[in-house]
Each structure stands twice: as structure tokens, then as C-alpha cells.
Amino acid sequence: MVYFIFITFFCLVGGLAVVACNPSPYFGAAGLVLSSVAACTVVVEFGGSFVSLILFLIYLGGMLVVFAYSVALASDPFPEGIWDMSVGAYFTGYLVFLVGFLAVFGGDSFFYNFGVIGSEASGFNVVRGDFEGVSLLYGLGGAGLVICGWGLLLTLFVVLELTRGMSRGGLRVI
Amino acid sequence: MTPTNLLMYSTFSLSIFGLSMHRSHLVSALLCIEGMMLALFITSATLLSTTQTTSLAATPIILLTFSACEAGTGLALLVATARTHGNDHLQNLNLLQC
Helix, strand or coil: HHHHHHHHHHHHHHHHHHHHCCCCHHHHHHHHHHHHHHHHHHHHHHCHHHHHHHHHHHHHHHHHHHHHHHHHCCCCCCCCCCCHHHHHHHHHHHHHHHHHHHHHCHHHHHHHHCCCCCCCCCCCCCCCCHHHHHHHHCCCCCHHHHHHHHHHHHHHHHHHHHHHCCCCCCCCCC | CCHHHHHHHHHHHHHHHHCCCCCCCCCHHHHHHHHHHHHHHHHHHHHHHHHHHHHHHHHHHHHHHHHHHHHHHHHHHHHHHHHHCCCCCCCCCCCCCC
């Protein structure tokens, strides 16, 4: 289990290193997909299965599809991956930074002390903890639900106003 | 510091380095912001399951909602920039006249 967590964390950090080292947006979107799948796995291993399902559905199913569509607006004729010189230099630099960070702060307990004492790791449950917690959003925490819905409704009008075009939009040719 | 904490912090710091250092496309800057949101999400989700504080479980959901708002607004800015400037290179946004 500890080695599996190590592998998924490796995928998470590696995918975000690919995003961070400024490749073409195609490869950046692919790296973000890899790291979000790894993040779902990490959250499942720590016992938040419902939260992980929400992350998977909303993030991969909703937002990243729109991102992958929008990458077409930023198309390069010659896409540069991490094998190119500038991107590869950044990638190597980030990996060196990461290894140094782990060597300074990680200590000697890096491979065997992942701190897995989540609610999943402590036994068998009938009702998961995060199921109960999310159900608070429909009871005592109803104000949070209202605020979230209001934010999404506001975002709809913000997006409509920004992409209006012609001479009335929020962003226009001078 | 356990390695789990350490890797989450390094995930967040990698994303914020990538956002701040050298970006050529606006959409890859937005991808870095999404990476920061992902790091915050897994930090709060593992916090609630490690400490078994189940009433915290609404926090990642609310965070995900607001990040969806942020992603929608960012992509709308991307579309508007591609309309007015022709592409989304961040160098072009510094020009005084389009």
C-alpha cells in the first residue's frame, strides 16, 4: 500500500512538473490529466471515496474537456514537448529542485512513513465519513450551497459578458 | 513532516513556480492555476480523512465549485483574447495597440 501511494504521488508530482515546465498546451493538458487521475487515486487511498468521485466527475469530465477544447485556440504549428531544449532545461531544473526539497525536508523516513491513518485505512465502515460530511451541505450548511450556486450563476453572466464580442463586450479592440 | 505533507507542498510550489516563471501561452498559465487548485483540493481532502473530521468534507466540494467558476472565467478571457488579438501569447498582451 505504501509503495502504491508512492507511485501515485510520483505520477502527481511528475504530471505537474510537465505542466510547470512550459511545453505546448497539448502536453500541458495531458500532464494535468495525468496528475488529476493520480490525485483521485491519492484521495481514494486516504479514505475519501465520495470526494474523489466528485473530483473525477467534475474535474476530468467537465473542466478538462473544456480545457482540451480551448487548447485548440492556442495551437502551435510545431508543438514542443519536454524533449525540446528550453522545456527540457526547465523540467530538469524542477526535478533537481524537487529532489533537493525532498533531501532537505524529507529526512530518512521517506519510503516507509507515509502517515496513512485515514478513515479508510483504519478498518471497515458502513457509512463513509465523507458521505456524512457532504450531506451537511444540504442541512446545516445550506448557506454554503446557496453561496456556491450564486457564484456559478454569477459566472454564467460574467462569461456571457466577456465573450459578447462586437463593441459591447468586456474585452474589445480599442 | 511526513512525506505526504511534503509532496503536497511540493506539488503546490511546482505549480506556482510554473505560473510565475516563464509562460508563453495564456492557456498554460490557466493550467498551472488548475494545478494549484488540485494541490489545495487533495490537501484538504486528505486532511479531513486523516483527522477524521467529517464535517470538513464540504470544504473540498466548495473549493471545487469556486475553481469551476475560476476556470470558466479564465477560459472566457482566453476566448476574448483570441478574438481581439488573434492568438493567446502573453507577449502580445503587452502591446499598446492591437
